[in-house]
Amino acid sequence: MTGASSGIGYALAAELADQGFDLLVAAENEEITRTPARLERPGAQVTAIQVDLTVPKEVDAFAERIMTLNRPVAVLAINAGVGVSGGFVQDTSLKDQLAVVDLNVRSAVHLAKLIVPDMVDRSQGRVLFTSSIAATAPAPFQAVYHASKAFLQYFAQGLREELKGTGVTVTAAMPGPTETRFFERAGMTDTKLGAGPKDDAAEVAKEVVQALLAGKDHVVTGSLRNKAQAVVGHLLPDRMLTAIQRRVSAPGTAKK
Numbered sequence: 001m002t003g004a005s006s007g008i009g010y011a012l013a014a015e016l017a018d019q020g021f022d023l024l025v026a027a028e029n030e031e032i033t034r035t036p037a038r039l040e041r042p043g044a045q046v047t048a049i050q051v052d053l054t055v056p057k058e059v060d061a062f063a064e065r066i067m068t069l070n071r072p073v074a075v076l077a078i079n080a081g082v083g084v085s086g087g088f089v090q091d092t093s094l095k096d097q098l099a100v101v102d103l104n105v106r107s108a109v110h111l112a113k114l115i116v117p118d119m120v121d122r123s124q125g126r127v128l129f130t131s132s133i134a135a136t137a138p139a140p141f142q143a144v145y146h147a148s149k150a151f152l153q154y155f156a157q158g159l160r161e162e163l164k165g166t167g168v169t170v171t172a173a174m175p176g177p178t179e180t181r182f183f184e185r186a187g188m189t190d191t192k193l194g195a196g197p198k199d200d201a202a203e204v205a206k207e208v209v210q211a212l213l214a215g216k217d218h219v220v221t222g223s224l225r226n227k228a229q230a231v232v233g234h235l236l237p238d239r240m241l242t243a244i245q246r247r248v249s250a251p252g253t254a255k256k
């Protein structure tokens with residue numbers, strides 16, 4: 001489980017621990033080393049690894065650690081992700097935008113490529129990608145983040161079809177706005193989206209784990225608004241979707 005130190009990843013890890021899974025939890029900062037104490041349950045062993053997944057060498061070392069445990073991976077949850085809010089040209093740095101690509105896109109492909117083959121060899125496993133409702137619409141001022149989630153969504157669904165009949169399923173989780181550190185970290189608190197109502201991470205995790213263990217292709221979690229957004233995303237042309245998104249994703253819209 002990547003990105004398990006907080007938010008949706010922590011809630012997913014707690015849900016899986018409740019169900020008796022042993023866990024290997026990973027995140028970038030030192031806080032992850034304190035996560036096992038918060039997650040331990042009778043019958044669920046929790047190990048933490050501190051890893052910066054934006055660094056390819058660290059992804060290799062992380063996968064190596066997983067494989068040398070010599071325990072079959074029942075669930076691979078690729079969840080860690082960050083966003084960046086603001087004008088692509090004037091407000092954001094190249095470093096921050098590339099970190100979104102490196103974490104949300106490149107490390108997801110890298111980790112899947114290193115871990116999924118063993119699951120296929122064993123004809124067993126569940127793979128989860130935390131995509132987002134953001135995958136259903138391009139968004140100005142979060143153009144790279146939404147594109148990263150669209151990538152993950154297509155990657156998950158393509159891989160799922162490819163693995164049909166192997167015993168390994170792939171599920172894309174599509175949460176809507178959820179109460180986590182995400183918005184503050186992405187610099188989104190001055191947007192309508194960042195300041196608006198949010199779903200509870202524990203509730204989101206329950207829905208996701210249920211869909212994951214049932215081998216569903218995707219799950220749109222939380223409120224009816226999210227489910228409606230997923231449908232609208234398939235119906236409207238991109239130029240209309242982006243105009244709608246602008247009203248909630250542009251800096252300063254929180255006050256309007």
Ligand SMILES: NC(=O)c1ccc[n+]([C@@H]2O[C@H](COP(=O)([O-])OP(=O)(O)OC[C@H]3O[C@@H](n4cnc5c(N)ncnc54)[C@H](OP(=O)(O)O)[C@@H]3O)[C@@H](O)[C@H]2O)c1
Pocket residue numbers: 002003004005006007008009026027028029030031032051052053054079080081082083103130131132133134174175176177178179180181182183185
């Ligand atoms: N919150 C929402 O509304 C929402 C909606 C849809 C989808 N999502 C997706 O849900 C996922 C989890 O986000 P969240 O909302 O739970 O936010 P969060 O509370 O900020 O959690 C992000 C997690 O990712 C980890 N992470 C960040 N950079 C990393 C790196 N370089 N290497 C390894 N781990 C790293 C963080 O660990 P550190 O703190 O140690 O860096 C943390 O555990 C993301 O993929 C996000 O895009 C969120």
